[in-house]
Amino acid sequence: MFLKIVMNDVRRKKIITATVLVFIAMAVVLGSSATNIIANLMQSIAQLKTHAVPSDLTQMHIGSYDQGAVDALVAALGEHIAEQETMYLLNIEGSDIHFGANRTMVDTVQDISFVVQNQKFDFILDLDNRKLDIQAGEVAVPIYFMKTYGLSLGDVLRIESRGFRKEFVISEYARDFEMNSALASSKRFVINQADYDEMLEHQVGEMEYLIEFKLHEHGDLRTVRNAYREAGLPSNGPTIEGRLFSLFNALSDAAVVMVIVLISLLLVVVASLCIRLTFLATIDEDLREIGVMKAMGISKKDIRNVYLTKYKVVATIAGVLGYALSFLVVRAFNGNMRLYLSSDLSGSLQYVLSLFAPVAIYLIVVLYCRSVLGRIDGISATEALRSDIMQRGKHRKYRFPLLKNRFLDTSIYMGLRDVATRIKLYRLLFFIFIVCTFIAILPLNVFNTMNSPKFSTYMGIGQCDVRIDLRKTDTITADFERLLAELENDSDIEKHAAYITCSYPAMTADGRWDYILIETGDFSVFPLQYLEGTAPAEAGEISLSFAQASADGLDKKVGDTVVVQVGGVEKQLKVSGIYQDITNGGKTAKAGASLGLQHDAILWYMVNLDIALHADVSAKMAHYQSTYASAQVNGIKEYARQTMGNIIRQMGAIVIGGLAIAIVVMVLITALFLKMLLSKDMSQIAIMRSIGLSAKQIEHQYLAGTMAVLLPGIILGILAADYLGEILVSMAMSSMGAASIRFVGIAWQTWLVYPLLIIVVVGITLSLSCKIAVAEDLSVVLRS
Structure with missing residues (x-):
């Protein structure tokens, strides 16, 4: 029986029901996408780590080197160290690496090393996560450089240094667990042993050593690190712990996940407010039916279930739809992960974890509906049957009388008067406008901050024009x-x-x-x-x-x-x-x-x-x-861009997505709100038209009322994105070493372009909604 009532109600209120369904589905799409990306990130990092077998402790060193002394330490710390391997790196200047139409890599901020594949651990892999096996005359290029310079398989790299010249054909792309990330300042090109020996013989590049240790499961990292230092072993370079490699690999995708999760949570809030809005409209329309059901003796629980069943069905459909669509969204954001971490993201973990969002959002919607539906219990059968008569004259005759208007256009004054007399209704719209503006502005603030020269201060660098780095030679x-x-x-x-x-x-x-x-x-x-x-x-x-x-x-x-x-x-x-x-x-x-x-x-x-x-x-x-x-000369903005490149690119996609979501939500909410408002006011609109008010004047009245809550909503949304957004981003970045982010805003974008776009979109939606409603036949409206 309940299902039949629900279907009849859906047919009667198609637009309202569809709007609620879209909001819940959008929240599920983003929630499922976020959990899916988290699952993929965990899975891909675990897979890459399994195949690459990275070191637990790495000491980079330039200068004289004694492998025998390192072997003695390994023998002394056998209870902690499982294996040790030293990788010999030939550091080549970017200006000595030529490709394409006489281009070089002179502008890179990365240190470039040519290496031979390891034998024990810390393997460099291909895009199928298989150990690279490079033939003579070939080279495997790091993914970072493939993306940066648009290098393709079959392209030729030419080394020209100290009178030596050699060409390599790019045969593979190198997936390097330890140096994948742009935050790792070095990148490794893999070549064949014979080519490496030839370069070494001609004294090409500068030698650097990667002294790596793989510990037993219960080996103590600090003990090994301190023993290494105390023994006076080679340490002319940074010391890197294995956990940092995982952190760097996860960073760019984790930043995207955090923003998506936040937008998803905000959409759940918007969906809840939308449900509240539609419920208030529905109850107002159905008061007589509620009165009849109560007069017939139908229990409060059964009446609540009539409405609750509808939202259960809507939430279920939206959950299934959102869950399915989330995998399309994930594919759009997983490109970086598939390239740098794992091409195979087909594990079952993503499907299981992605169910969390639709289930959680379903429960939130149902619990929220239960709390809102409690209003029905307080309505008696008599009040419900007489409510229409009571509402017509309630508090309207003497509040903000038109005679007191001295300065404003009549239509604008009537619109503002409507907001004041129905403040509880308009405050829902006001809060939704704040949330939507926040969704649009926060990703823009994050993107502009990361893309600003001032971001260098979060990298421990004072703001300057140019940075010159000289590495060990x-x-x-x-x-x-x-x-x-x-x-x-x-x-x-x-x-x-x-x-x-x-x-x-x-x-x-x-x-x-x-x-x-x-x-x-x-x-x-x-x-x-x-x-x-x-x-x-x-x-x-x-x-x-x-x-x-x-x-x-x-x-x-x-x-x-x-x-x-x-x-x-x-x-x-x-x-x-x-x-x-x-x-x-x-x-x-x-x-x-x-x-x-x-x-x-x-x-x-x-x-x-x-x-x-x-x-x-x-x-x-x-x-x-x-x-x-031998120096690296870079503008400070370019230095930050190369270091944070992947995160900035992904955040750019989030900026577009956040703006699109905000606009869609505002259009749907505004249309829904106007439909509800015009439906309630249809008889009044007919009276105004019968006494000579034009459709344009009536439209201006509703436009003024909506703009009265939209403009302060935009302002508060921008301020919330600026100040609350800084707190949220700082909390997320504190684990990386930046605990107090200050947004770098671009005023003409934040305070001019985005607000104007929102105002225009909402204004067009209002105009179209009013035209449709006001154009109805007067005689039909008055007779009803």
């Missing part, structure tokens, strides 16, 4: 000094500052020694934004990154003391400030040049500079790049 110290001398005498350089990063032993909170990266230099030239405190300005001061200062790092706060060894001498440094840094696993530190250098542990040199307004930035960058071939 035989002539790095001489090149560094020569570069500083030239910058000092270059009138086109407005200001510059040099920084040197070394690895220093530091005492942890539990009294043990661990190695940390400390960057030394003058941090007043290109200041960072600090969460707490200030930059190290005096001798004996140090600033820590958020992750380094946390309990997982040194566990320090501003004013605490950090004990650091410099040249074997212990120094006590006072923590002057805490900043944000998402690079190098988020754990870095900064100190003044007075700290002194660990000359045997210098990792890299960096120079930041601002170029004078009258100078050509591109020409100046090209000059320094050609003069210092």
Whole structure:
């Protein structure tokens, strides 16, 4: 019986029912998509890790190397270390790698290494996650460079260095668990052993060592790391823990998931408000029928079930539809994952986890309907039968009388008066407009922030025009000094500052020694934004990154003391400030040049500079790049773009999707609201038309009322996206080392283009809805 009543109600209210179904289905699509992407991410990372067998601890080193000393450590720590393997990397400058129409990779911020496949673990795979086996004359190119430079299978790479010239044919793309991510600053090209030996024989590139350790299941990582350091083994380079590789691989897709989940939750809120809106309209229309059912003795529970069954059916259909459509959405967002992690995402886990969203949303909708339907219990049969008469004159005659209007157009005044007299109805629309604006603006704010030069401050870099990196080579110290001398005498350089990063032993909170990266230099030239405190300005001061200062790092706060060894001498440094840094696993530190250098542990040199307004930035960058071939010269925006490239691209898709969802929701909600309002007011509209008001004047009345809630809704939505959005994004980014994100907004987009687009869309929807309703035959309306 209930099903028959439901079907009759659906036929009678097709548009309202379809709108509710669309909202619930959209929430399910996004919810299922998010859980599906999470499932795929977990599955693909696990699959890639199984096939690649990454190291648990990796020490990068440039300089003299003694494998025998490393073997002795492995023998001594046999209870912790299962296997050890050293990969020999030939570092090639981007300017020495040619392809296409005389193009090079000189503009990359990545370190490029040519390697031979490992034998024990840390395997580099093809796109089918099979261990690469490269033949002579061939090369496997990292996916990052394939995407960046549009390289295809069969293309030719040419190495030209120190009079040596050799061509390689691209035979495979390399999927590298340890260095896939753009956040990993190095990339590995795989070649055949014979080609590698030939390059080594001709002294092509600079040798670097990847000293890798695979631990037993219960092996202690810190014990191995500290024993390695204490033994004085090669450590001229960063030390990387295995967990960071998984974090870097998950990062770009995880960022997308977080935004999709948030939009999905907001759509659940919108769907609930839509149900409330339609329910209020339905109850108002069905009051007489409710009165008749109560007068006939039908129980409250049975009356509630009439309405509840309808929403159960709608939620079930929307859940099935949304669940099916979610797999199409997932395919659109899984392209990055399929390329970098796994081509096969067909596991059963995604289908099981994706059911969570439709089930959860179904329960939320049903429970919310139960709470709203409680209003029926308070309506007696007599009130229900007489309610239409009671409502016609209730509080309308003496509130905001038209005679008191002195300044506004009559239609506009009547519209504003309608909002005031039916504030409970309009506040639902107001809140929905806030939520929709939030959905549209938040992804835009995140995208603009990540795409801004100011984002460098979250990478531990002061805002500047150009960044020059010098990595370890035989002539790095001489090149560094020569570069500083030239910058000092270059009138086109407005200001510059040099920084040197070394690895220093530091005492942890539990009294043990661990190695940390400390960057030394003058941090007043290109200041960072600090969460707490200030930059190290005096001798004996140090600033820590958020992750380094946390309990997982040194566990320090501003004013605490950090004990650091410099040249074997212990120094006590006072923590002057805490900043944000998402690079190098988020754990870095900064100190003044007075700290002194660990000359045997210098990792890299960096120079930041601002170029004078009258100078050509591109020409100046090209000059320094050609003069210092081993340097990496990049604009700071380009540096951030290359480092965060995948996340920025995916966030761009979310910006478009968020705007589309917001517009669709606003159109449907506005049309539904107007249909409900015009249905209630049909007799009044007929009276206004019979006394001479034009259809355009009546349309303006409803337009004014809706705009009265739309405009403040847009403003509050933008403010919520700015301030509440910052809090939500900061919570999500804190695990990466950025705990306080400040959005970089583009005012003409946020406050002009988006609001105008929303106003135009809502205005057109209002105009079309009013035209259809007002055009009905007057005689039919008056007779009813």
